């Protein structure tokens with residue numbers, strides 16, 4: 001009960017900080033908040049797990065996470081994509097210890113129970129002596145995520161039966177995502193398996209940054225301009241725009257042509273790739289958007305992010321756009337795994353894919369020049385989250401600094417902000433966080449009420465039974 005009161009008060013204070021008070025830094029490094037986030041957010045929302053091109057064949061699987069649980073993302077023998085909890089139904093140990101592979105059956109290393117690649121129970125050693133009759137394959141199968149859906153090949157899952165369908169959940173953000181990843185009927189593909197590395201920072205630091213922080217680039221990443229790697233980074237926030245699609249889903253856009261050179265429209269794709277795109281797939285507003293101020297960075301609540309920006313594959317070369325998809329994977333309070341994948345359009349020439357992979361890794365691989373900058377500053381925030389002094393003081397977010405408001409002329413869905421200043425998008429992210437942390441509370445309260453009722457009913461029944469006995 002103490003924990004609940006503390007968590008509720010922190011959530012209230014986060015909401016107040018969106019207006020004009022101080023943010024409790026506890027949210028970036030606290031056992032109770034972390035546990036509540038796992039329960040109230042990560043088991044209740046859609047989370048990204050991987051791309052269809054990672055498991056193209058029947059029997060292919062890769063290991064992923066939902067919250068702190070390891071899950072198997074499997075294409076079963078019928079070709080259906082399944083998301084299976086990795087804990088054996090017998091004594092609960094982890095069934096699969098590989099990061100990826102192809103198999104018809106997962107066999108538990110403890111007593112040898114076996115599961116098909118669709119999760120069904122398949123058998124056990126010394127079946128007849130140990131268990132007599134055959135167990136029900138469904139009842140004893142691995143736990144399955146009840147919801148699995150794919151959007152332009154990107155696979156999301158939810159542990160909640162009650163989530164709206166993925167497209168509904170993402171809402172207007174699908175419109176922008178389409179303009180990013182659906183420019184050719186064959187779609188995009190992963191260029192390599194993801195990189196995974198541990199960062200001693202909270203998952204929200206990355207998610208919030210990608211939701212709308214174009215302002216940090218000129219400072220955090222300025223060494224990349226000083227070294228001559230990418231010119232003009234100190235002016236990136238000047239040519240940045242914001243797209244707010246509600247529910248904590250947002251994109252930053254950049255007028256890259258104004259930053260680098262006039263030919264850098266449409267993310268700066270060179271003609272050999274750009275000419276392959278089928279732009280008739282898009283509406284007029286989408287086409288104008290990607291031509292002049294394409295979405296370059298974005299977050300879907302809670303922890304899926306996107307990045308496409310032109311960068312040289314090697315110092316001194318012409319910048320080319322790469323596409324990086326990432327997950328801010330919580331693993332413990334103040335600790336996340338950073339998962340990053342490099343993507344390219346399937347139809348792009350192989351030479352371009354190779355270069356785009358290098359460009360992406362150069363900036364945003366685990367040793368990437370931008371990645372290093374960001375993770376250092378985020379680790380500092382997690383340290384503040386543990387500090388009694390910083391907790392007492394709270395943190396000034398400087399929300400509502402210079403508010404210019406959304407563009408009333410915007411024809412697309414959501415809201416379009418011509419200026420990134422004002423931190424509207426980060427504010428929207430935290431608003432969604434507050435809502436998610438609360439909506440679970442409402443469900444809990446409803447359940448508690450029902451449970452109270454059940455207790456009272458049981459008491460009435462017991463009293464009645466006692467009365468009958470007395471009479472007898």
Ligand code: FES
Pocket residue numbers: 088089090091092093108109110111112113
């Ligand atoms: Fe898996 Fe016993 S724990 S077979």
Ligand code: FE
Pocket residue numbers: 216217220221370374
């Ligand atoms: Fe950054």
